[in-house]
Amino acid sequence: MPPSPPPPFGTPEMPRVAVRGEARLEVDPEIARIGVVVSARGTDRRSALEDLTRRNSAVLELIKSYGESVEKLETGAFSISPELTRHGRGERVRAYHGSVHLTAELSDFTALGELTTRLADLELTRVNGPWWALRPDSPAHGEARRQAVREAVQRAREYAGALGAQLAALVELADLGAEGAIPYGAPQAPAGMMRTAYAGTASEMAPALDLEPQRQVVHAQVNARFTMTPPEL
Incomplete structure (x- = not known):
């Protein structure tokens, strides 16, 4: 016959202690995202579309020229509309x-700094960002969770020790699901915005923008419940 589970609120012979463990880390970002808006204007629909296609191709070619430095490149909204x-x-x-x-x-x-400057130097091209982030599988998330668990155990030991008792067993460890401060891909406060500029020749290329990566905050919380030996009251 399997042993009966311990009572949910403990007993004088087997008291329970419930604590919360938390951890907060500041780490360097792993990726940065920028938004690029390519615009065109024409007196008729065909000329506007052809101009937009040409500029879009130039921007794509420039971004792809950075090879493995660019981990992802996606096209979002496209629009062409009349001005009445x-x-x-x-x-x-x-x-x-x-x-x-x-x-x-x-x-x-x-x-990133060089590409951002070169994009902003193109005709009728706007650059937004950068937005800094961690990857979903970043080791920083796991380290924050481990620190939160260790903090919960330490806190429970201190409570038990204040009563002259010792921890006996772990009953429950619950993840609050708050390990990431910033969801992946979610925008933070932009570091800056560069608006429309006109392209120059290669010899007149603007210097690369000096960007300071924004530190990322990783937060983890767990609830833990332990049983402990009878206290010495």
Whole structure:
């Protein structure tokens, strides 16, 4: 016959102690994301679309030229819409505006500063970011969880020791699911924004932007319950 489980709230012979363990680490980011918006404007839909296609291809080619420094490159929203103006009693199309939104993820922060500057130097191209982050499988998350567990055990020992008792067994260890301070890919406060600029020749290329990576906070919490020996009251 299997042994009956211990009572949920403990007994005088087997008291329980419940604690929470927490850990908070500050670590360097592992990746950075930038948003790129490529724009075009034309007097007719075809010219606006052709101009947008040309500029989008130039931006993609530039980003891909950084090779393994770019871990991910994705195209998001695309739009082309007319700009209307009133003419007499009616409306007419004055121009067409097009845009493509791109997202790039880099792990080489030196390349990030250079790429960001070169993108901002392109015609009708806007750069947003960077947004710093950790990878979902970053070792920092596991280290924070281990520290939270060790802190819970230490705290429980101190409570038991204050009563002249010792920990006997672990009853429950519950993850609160708060190990990550910043979800992967979620934006933080941008380090800056570079707006539309006109491209120059290679000899006039703007110097690489000096970026300081933003430290990431990793937070872990656990609830732990232990049984302990009878206290000396």
